């Protein structure tokens with residue numbers, strides 16, 4: 001296997017992420033040593049803050065253009081390096097720019113081809129889609145380093161259709177939105193959701209499969225590599241099914257045997 005070690009970078013703002021257990025899960029699945037690391041941005045400096053603030057997205061209907069950050073925006077990034085729980089409204093970042101910035105934080109010495117770095121972050125990564133000319137939230141950017149956005153896991157796969165329809169009509173009619181949210185509770189992932197760690201295993205599998213085979217995703221909902229566009233599919237594939245499909249299980253066996 002062309003993988004000698006995996007580094008998992010923690011996101012302390014999301015305590016539901018059981019990083020030690022996730023390290024064990026990856027170790028057991030791929031028979032490869034895994035090392036837990038602190039949040040990647042503990043290695044960051046003001047230059048990193050500047051670069052991050054420059055890849056914020058303001059217009060979701062335009063492809064990427066570097067933004068000239070204000071002092072305040074740079075200060076905000078620096079504050080999150082010390083405490084990633086500091087958030088204002090959700091900030092969108094261009095996922096590929098973000099991935100490059102994170103890549104610069106991985107030391108040259110550790111950029112060897114057989115080392116995979118997987119970074120958990122609560123920052124929301126987004127990518128511009130040429131098919132509908134707009135940015136979409138992404139839970140995962142498969143590359144090395146690979147990025148798993150905890151906010152992306154919550155925000156990118158859509159909630160049930162009925163949720164949006166009711167939300168719109170409730171807002172129009174002035175009905176209490178909280179009551180409506182209760183009705184749909186459990187059908188989608190929320191912030192501070194206990195199911196977070198189990199769901200994250202699927203995204204870890206996707207990043208590692210991508211690294212090893214160049215293919216991260218599976219069409220089948222009966223597989224943890226399914227690239228869920230709906231929260232219901234995400235919960236189904238990761239919790240109810242909770243394993244790889246037959247085809248990908250075979251791929252895994254071949255990968256770990258070599």
Ligand SMILES: [Zn+2]
Nearest residue numbers: 218223245248
């Ligand atoms: Zn599959």
